[in-house]
Amino acid sequence: MLSDKLRIAVVTTFPPGTGSLNEYGFHFVNALRQKFDDVSEVLLYVDALPDGEAYPPFEPDSGIPTTIIPCWEFDALNNATRILKTARQTKPDMVLFNLQFATFGGKKISASLGLLTPALLQMWNIPTVVLLHNIMETVDLKSAGYAGNGIVERVLRCFGYIATKLLLRAELVALTIPKYVEILESKYKADNIVLAPHGSFDDTVHQPVFELPEGPMQIMTFGKFGTYKTVEPLIEAFEKLQRRPNADLELVIAGSDSPNAKGYLAGVAEQYKHVSNIRFTGYVAEEDVPIIFGEAAAVVFPYTSTTGSSGVLHQAGDYGKAVILPNIGDFAEVITEEGYTGEFFEPEDVDSLATAIANVIDNPDHRRAIGQQNFLASHGIPIAEIVDWYLLHMQTLLMQKPNRNGPPTVDRTQLA
């Protein structure tokens, strides 16, 4: 009897691992594990934790049986072959990659070699779908800390082109922003690129709470800092705002250093130790995320460049938060297309940033209106439904190709 359910492997970072996209991986996998009608088993191909630490196993009754397989390491050079070996041993029906360009390494060679993995698996007839959170075409490589000069930038662009071509060897490459789909389709003449929106992480919140906790009004920024997310202008804008009469404010810098900027936040803390009411939270555990966002009056995006749709923006939307965003390139267009809104500032312009923050925190109705629109944009599609989009595409793809191990594993009359 043919099985109509899929065994799906997901290559991702995953908490307590702290690599980029770990939170997206967490929510995506949790949603996938509830798809009892479509999925029989989930295999997590995750990066090994430091010091041989083990991933906590899933509770047996919390969803579809899931096996965690640490089979790659950040910055290792042999991740592609290790993942291939794991896939050949475990034989999933489909391998989904949760990726950005630096998922497999902070160094150019390790990052590039890791990106060969989907193409390598395809060569071994293991079907792959890639969820790519950013595209090289829209990244300011210099600001993002990847290219120090024009020559390096040109070389990286060349590598980026090749890496994207290789990623497009996957059965399907999913992007979260309509404009990005059009850019890649046009440049690479590919017809296997799909739009799959980011999706809302929290489908349990029905209405955001706009009331703020007692105490200082919290201005919050969230992320991995030190490359294109730098907090110096934000701290200086915060200083200006604190000098205003009756200012009762706290700046919350939530998150840790970017893998490419180790020690950055410690340096900033030292440099600005004279500024009061700044709280550095360090890495924010999953259970603390609702508190950090819930208490914030405004969420600031102190970016000098963007590398794609911001996961933090979607989180801010989940909690109905007003956001303060940099006026960079097509970022405004991109977020507007996703239904979001916010106050905009000129990147690295302290006065502009202070004004934008003031516009939000001084006007409760404006703050609420922005938060409400972002909430609607974020809750347009829960991530559980986005997972359905992937499953529908995977089932359609598997219908069209013979299974590598013999007969099809998908009952072709049951596509949803």
Place this chain on the structure above:
Amino acid sequence: METIVVSLNDRIDAFNAPQLREVFEGLLSAGHVNFIVDLRDVKFLDSAGMAALVTLLKRARQSSGDVNLTWPTLEVSQRILKLTKFDRVFTIKNNIADFNVTVSKTVTFPQ
């Protein structure tokens, strides 16, 4: 086979997709499983509207039914179907008559 036509007009986006979902849910709860969603007069369709259609498709197929679409007339409304590649998942034709089915009921949204 009994087919319901849900005729959409105006914009279908994040602001009214929840109401559209309620209409679909009501029809599913009433036992309908075969649908043609007529998109010809849709002025704009975004990913939230697309998600409502995909959820209907999933629910209908779980009950051994199906959802077919007609192509929106406006290019701006076709865009999301093409970007999401759901034009490869749904059967889409130019007119309701092209499906050659018996329509038992037509529902219009927004009314």
